[in-house]
Each structure stands twice: as C-alpha cells, then as structure tokens.
Amino acid sequence: MRWTKTLIPTMKEKTPEGAEIPSHVLMLRAGLIAQVMAGAYTYLPLGLRALKKAEQIVREEMDRSGAVEVLMPALTPISLWEKTGRVNAFGNVLIQFKVQRGSRQVHMALGPTHEEVVCEQVARHVSSYRQLPITLYQIQTKFRNEERPRFGVLRTSEFLMKDAYSFDASVEQLNQSYDTMYRAYCRIFDRCGLKYLPVEAESGPIGGDASHEFMVLADNGEDRVVYCPETGYAANVERAEIGPRNVTPPNVPEEPLELVDTPDAGSIEHVSKLLKSKPEQFIKTIIYEVDGQPVAVLVRGDHEVNENKVRRVLKAESVALASPEVIEKVTGAKVGFAGPIGLSIPIWADHDVAGIKNAIVGANQTDKHYKGANLGRDFQVPADHFADLRNAVEGDPAPGGKGTLQIRSAIEVGHVFKLGTKYSSALGARFLDDKEQQHDIIMGCYGIGVNRIIAALIETQHDDNGIIWPISLAPYEVIITPLNVAQEEVMQAAEKLYQELTAAGIEVLLDDRDYRAGVKLKDADLIGIPLRVVVGGRGLAEGNLEVKWRHEAQSFNVPVKGGAAKIAQLVQEERAKYGPKPL
RNA sequence: CGGGGUGUAGCGCAGUCUGGCUAGCGCGUCUGGUUUGGGACCAGAAGGUCGGGAGUUCGAAUCUCCCCACCCCGACCA
Numbered sequence: 001m002r003w004t005k006t007l008i009p010t011m012k013e014k015t016p017e018g019a020e021i022p023s024h025v026l027m028l029r030a031g032l033i034a035q036v037m038a039g040a041y042t043y044l045p046l047g048l049r050a051l052k053k054a055e056q057i058v059r060e061e062m063d064r065s066g067a068v069e070v071l072m073p074a075l076t077p078i079s080l081w082e083k084t085g086r087v088n089a090f091g092n093v094l095i096q097f098k099v100q101r102g103s104r105q106v107h108m109a110l111g112p113t114h115e116e117v118v119c120e121q122v123a124r125h126v127s128s129y130r131q132l133p134i135t136l137y138q139i140q141t142k143f144r145n146e147e148r149p150r151f152g153v154l155r156t157s158e159f160l161m162k163d164a165y166s167f168d169a170s171v172e173q174l175n176q177s178y179d180t181m182y183r184a185y186c187r188i189f190d191r192c193g194l195k196y197l198p199v200e201a202e203s204g205p206i207g208g209d210a211s212h213e214f215m216v217l218a219d220n221g222e223d224r225v226v227y228c229p230e231t232g233y234a235a236n237v238e239r240a241e242i243g244p245r246n247v248t249p250p251n252v253p254e255e256p257l258e259l260v261d262t263p264d265a266g267s268i269e270h271v272s273k274l275l276k277s278k279p280e281q282f283i284k285t286i287i288y289e290v291d292g293q294p295v296a297v298l299v300r301g302d303h304e305v306n307e308n309k310v311r312r313v314l315k316a317e318s319v320a321l322a323s324p325e326v327i328e329k330v331t332g333a334k335v336g337f338a339g340p341i342g343l344s345i346p347i348w349a350d351h352d353v354a355g356i357k358n359a360i361v362g363a364n365q366t367d368k369h370y371k372g373a374n375l376g377r378d379f380q381v382p383a384d385h386f387a388d389l390r391n392a393v394e395g396d397p398a399p400g401g402k403g404t405l406q407i408r409s410a411i412e413v414g415h416v417f418k419l420g421t422k423y424s425s426a427l428g429a430r431f432l433d434d435k436e437q438q439h440d441i442i443m444g445c446y447g448i449g450v451n452r453i454i455a456a457l458i459e460t461q462h463d464d465n466g467i468i469w470p471i472s473l474a475p476y477e478v479i480i481t482p483l484n485v486a487q488e489e490v491m492q493a494a495e496k497l498y499q500e501l502t503a504a505g506i507e508v509l510l511d512d513r514d515y516r517a518g519v520k521l522k523d524a525d526l527i528g529i530p531l532r533v534v535v536g537g538r539g540l541a542e543g544n545l546e547v548k549w550r551h552e553a554q555s556f557n558v559p560v561k562g563g564a565a566k567i568a569q570l571v572q573e574e575r576a577k578y579g580p581k582p583l
Numbered sequence: 584c585g586g587g588g589u590g591u592a593g594c595g596c597a598g599u600c601u602g603g604c605u606a607g608c609g610c611g612u613c614u615g616g617u618u619u620g621g622g623a624c625c626a627g628a629a630g631g632u633c634g635g636g637a638g639u640u641c642g643a644a645u646c647u648c649c650c651c652a653c654c655c656c657g658a659c660c661a
Contacts (some may be wrong), residue, residue: 012622014595018654038653090661092584113661147584147659155660159591222660417661447661483620518621525621536620546620 001476003511006045007031010523021220023459024152026467030527032454032475034216039157042278046527047454049475051160054453055139056161056473057191064583065184067135067164069269072117074141077120080116084426094303095143095157103562110143115423116163122441123429129169132441133177137164151220153451154410160451166444167424169431174442175395179333181446183583185214185414187576191578192453193470194459196413199225200235202308211239212447216416216456221409226392230403237407240386243397247355255358255372257341263367266336268301270555271369275360283359283373285338287322287330287345290314294322298340298349298381299354303390313387314348335360340379341370349381350389411456412449419443467528468551472578476509477571479529483517483536493560495534497545502566506571525550531571 011029019025027033030049081087096109142161149156166177189196201213215225224536226240265271282301293441297305311319324335331338339362350369394404421440429441461468471477482494498510511520524532534546545563547557558566
C-alpha cells in the first residue's frame with residue numbers, strides 16, 4: 001500500500017484531548033482509531049489491519065483446537081433473555097428496544113454475550129451423547145451499555161469478542177474441553193507477543209479451579225491481580241486466598257471499654273481523624289443480607305470485605321449489603337455506627353480481627369463509638385466463625401504459607417469459565433446417554449476481547465516515539481521510506497523494492513508522501529511498523545539500503561542488489577517466531 | 584448513578600472573571616518559491632451556527648436559566 005492512497009492521519013506530539021493512557025494516546029496519534037461517541041470508535045485502515053491480524057490468530061488457534069466457527073446474530077429476541085432471568089441480571093447493560101413491524105411490536109436486545117443464543121441452537125440440534133463433546137465459537141461484535149466507557153478501546157459499549165462455548169456430556173469431558181481452550185489461549189497470546197499471566201478467577205457455582213482470567217500486567221489496567229513471585233500463585237483480587245496469618249494480639253494491657261461521641265462520623269476515615277487513631281485499630285462491622293438473613297461481618301478497619309468469600313464460607317446463594325432500613329433495625333443506629341457489641345445477629349470475622357486489642361468499634365448508637373473494645377470480654381465471635389473474608393492486600397502471606405503476595409494492575413484479555421448446566425437446564429439443552437438417560441448438557445464458556453489484545457499490546461509495547469508492534473499484529477510488516485521523493489533514483493529504487501517485496505508476499509507500506517525526511521521517520525516510528533527500510537541518496541551512492549527493526553536501536557545496511565530477497569528472508573524469520581507452534 | 588472538569592477553525596489552545604470595533608494564536612490544509620537524512624523557511628490564501636436553545640442588554644464567546652456532548656475520579660461491570 002502507498003501511504004498517499006490510504007488514510008493514515010497521524011498526529012504530531014500533541015496529546016489528543018481526553019486521552020490519558022498510552023494505548024489510547026498512541027492509537028489516536030498513529031491514526032488507528034477515531035472516536036465516534038463515548039465508547040464507540042471507528043477503526044481506520046491501520047487499526048483495522050491490526051485488529052484483523054489479531055482476529056485471524058484467534059481464529060487459527062481456535063480451529064486448531066477443534067472448535068467450530070459459527071456466526072450468531074447480534075439481534076436477539078428479548079424472550080430469550082427472560083427465560084434465563086438475565087434481563088434483570090444485566091439490567092441497564094443490556095441494550096434493548098422495540099421496533100414496529102406492521103401492526104405489532106417486536107422487542108429485541110443486542111447480544112452482550114451469547115450463552116442463551118448458542119444454547120438454544122444446540123438444544124434444537126443436539127440430542128445424543130454421540131454428538132458430544134462439541135465447542136462452537138464466533139468472532140462477533142458485542143454490545144454492552146457500559147455505565148462509563150473509558151480508556152480508549154479498553155472499555156467500550158461495542159467491541160469485538162471471540163466467544164466460545166463447549167458442550168459436554170460429563171464433568172470429565174468438560175475438564176478436557178476447558179483444558180483445550182486454556183492451552184489455545186496460551187498459544188493465541190503468545191503469538192500476539194503479549195506478556196500475559198493466567199490467574200485464578202471467581203468461579204461461580206462450580207467452584208474449585210473452574211475459572212481463569214488471562215491478564216496482561218499494565219499500570220493502567222482496571223483489574224487487580226495478586227501474585228506471589230516465590231510460589232507462582234496468581235489470582236484476581238476478587239478471588240485470591242490469603243495464607244495463614246499471624247494474629248497474636250499485641251502484648252499490651254486491656255483498656256476499659258469507653259463510649260465516645262463521634263457526631264456525624266460514620267466512616268472509618270472520619271472517626272480515625274476525630275479520635276486520632278489509625279484505621280488498623282478499628283474493627284469494621286458490615287451488615288450483610290445473606291440469603292435474606294442479616295449477618296454481621298467484621299474486618300480490620302483498613303481491610304475490605306470480599307463478598308465472594310463470605311458467600312463461599314457461609315455456603316450462601318446470595319450476599320448483598322443490607323439496606324439502610326435493615327441496618328437501622330438490626331443495630332438500632334444510623335448507618336455508619338454498627339459494632340459487634342450487643343449485636344444479636346450472627347457474627348463472622350476475618351482472621352485479622354483476632355489480632356486487634358483495644359479496638360475502636362461502632363457503638364450501635366447513632367453518633368457514638370466504643371474505644372477499648374476487646375474480643376472475648378466485650379463481644380464474642382465463635383471460633384468457627386473466623387475465616388478468610390477479606391480482599392488480599394500487598395504483603396499478605398501467600399496461600400501455602402510460603403512467600404508474600406504482591407498486587408499489580410492488569411488488563412483482562414481473556415476469560416475461561418466452567419459454566420455447568422445453568423443455561424442448558426433453563427433452555428432445555430439435553431442429551432440422552434448410552435443408557436437412555438436424559439441429562440442437561442454441561443457447558444463452558446470462553447471469551448477473548450479482540451480489541452483489548454490490540455490495546456494491551458500497545459499499552460505494554462511502546463516507547464517515547466510510538467508503538468512497537470510484533471510482526472504478528474503489525475498493520476504492515478515493512479515500511480519503505482524514500483527520504484526524498486523528488487530524487488528520481490531514490491524513488492525508482494523504492495518503487496522497485498516495493499514491487500519485489502509485495503510480489504514476495506510481504507505486507508509493505510510505501511511512504512511516498514512528499515515530506516521531509518524527519519517527518520517520515522518520526523511517523524514510521526509512531527505507527528511502529530516492525531521493519532523499516534530507508535532509501536536515501538547517501539545509501540544508494542554506496543549501493544546500500546538502510547534497514548532497522550523498530551524494536552532495536554541500531555540500523556544495518558543491506559546491499560541494494562538482492563536487497564528484496566534478503567529483506568523478505570528477514571521478515572519470514574521474524575514471522576516464524578510468532579507463527580503456529582506444535583500442539 | 585454521585586463528585587469534579589471541559590466545550591471557540593481539521594487538531595491543540597488563548598480570549599470568558601471585569602459584556603464593546605471585523606473573534607485570535609500555533610499546528611495542519613491549499614497556492615507560489617527556496618529547501619531536502621530525525622517533525623524546514625518565506626510570501627499569500629481558505630477554513631468559525633464561539634456545543635444547542637431561551638433570556639437580560641443599545642450590544643453576548645463573555646452575564647442568567649434550561650438542555651446536550653465529551654473527559655476524569657468513584658460506584659457498577661456477564
């Protein structure tokens with residue numbers, strides 16, 4: 001492609017208004033994308049080519065894993081979502097609307113994910129264990145009405161997703177399907193040149209190791225990942241377990257319990273300022289409704305309750321913060337003054353609570369707290385009601401008792417998940433086994449955000465000058481930069497090289513713009529094409545082309561004679577590094 | 584949805600507080616010329632519903648009210 005025949009609107013140094021993180025800034029500056037509205041972007045030629053590259057890698061590796069490609073519609077009938085109750089579960093995220101058809105109204109929704117659609121189709125066409133296992137996938141635009149789209153293409157209301165769904169006859173089969181997908185994901189992200197980390201994630205109804213997220217560590221990521229360099233343990237903060245903790249209380253005398261006035265101070269931050277004490281000295285009392293019943297959960301003041309852990313430990317279906325009415329009824333005080341002393345509902349506590357002496361707690365009286373509260377003397381928590389109930393923080397012991405946990409920001413690029421029979425039972429996807437018994441099909445689902453592959457790559461692979469593409473995702477593999485298009489011998493050499501490389505199956509961008517050298521060299525760095533070939537009068541006089549990898553600092557000379565063949569060879573070698581690997 | 588901010592030429596901004604001539608600057612674009620190895624220079628030109636509407640006023644980018652869009656923090660996120 002010739003630069004002058006396509007559309008690559010690059011931007012000089014100025015940071016585009018509103019863009020803050022590197023991937024967003026660079027995608028705009030390099031002319032990859034253009035915003036249409038919040039959370040919706042046009043992919044310009046360069047961006048689209050990169051996106052298609054990512055899509056093709058995903059497709060190839062899904063095919064190699066034995067998954068079968070289909071294409072489902074984005075338009076779906078609302079009734080499908082009503083059957084599984086997800087109209088409510090999605091709430092505002094589901095984009096739905098009514099359209100007029102003749103005298104009737106049709107109510108539809110744009111698919112935010114496709115469990116319902118695929119499951120209904122499979123229910124119709126699969127009825128025997130002989131047809132299982134099977135994994136279907138598609139690469140398709142998804143729609144979610146994000147409350148707050150942000151970070152360029154990292155969080156948008158419309159995005160390209162690879163979603164796959166496995167259908168199995170047994171848990172063993174499911175485990176195999178899951179493992180197959182997991183390994184395909186590793187191959188995909190390897191080929192995309194991403195440095196990723198598979199982490200344990202919240203697993204929902206099946207439990208155990210039923211869910212992994214594929215994370216790319218990046219300072220601007222929205223997710224928090226916990227990991228332990230010593231043991232290799234890695235998990236989403238929502239999921240991360242904490243190892244055995246030292247909760248021996250400090251060896252100080254017990255102080256008397258003292259009621260103190262804390263007017264209008266319903267937050268830990270506020271009270272700690274008022275009483276001049278650290279949040280670690282507080283016991284935070286959070287009232288939850290667990291399967292409809294009020295329960296108090298205690299954590300240290302500087303910690304956060306992890307509702308998933310509460311649900312697991314209490315073996316509950318639902319866990320939600322109690323409403324202000326319930327809190328006032330249970331504690332007899334306004335929200336913000338709950339405490340364990342004199343509370344008549346079940347009390348659970350995180351392990352660290354046992355390590356606090358002379359704690360500050362809510363008094364269950366509006367505008368009052370207690371100082372000097374002590375476990376055992378002033379309030380009781382049964383020994384079997386202590387558990388790991390909070391989010392991990394930096395420095396916590398890792399599970400297994402070895403090493404400490406670190407916390408990093410990350411971008412989620414993929415998620416594999418064992419679903420179970422939630423959708424198959426709701427939508428009647430059943431099969432007959434070899435003993436003529438009917439069962440619900442066991443499902444797994446597997447998602448990759450294709451746009452996020454691009455954004456995560458740029459977020460982690462760039463320098464001050466621009467993007468540094470791996471050859472597998474690069475919009476073009478080679479950029480030819482004739483330094484002066486007015487010099488006939490320069491332009492002739494560039495044209496010849498362009499023809500020869502293109503004929504050799506190399507993807508080449510010829511920067512034929514009549515600009516000064518500096519402009520073109522800066523732009524070449526900005527858009528990040530892996531191999532740059534400079535054609536200039538100086539080099540030509542010596543019979544040389546100046547060749548440079550974007551990811552290396554030094555250029556090197558290649559003789560003009562036989563230059564195309566040599567460059568094609570370099571490209572092919574680089575391609576091989578990111579090509580398909582044996583299964 | 585709560586809090587904060589922004590909206591003036593394709594892009595980045597000044598002007599708004601304290602109303603006043605024909606609304607400016609840089610980049611980019613176009614024309615001509617000189618240049619040509621890391622974002623050149625000279626001369627000229629085009630390009631604006633000042634986010635929208637209503638109001639106050641002799642007069643509104645500027646003041647008032649309503650609305651809209653976008654960005655940031657938080658909540659939310661299968």
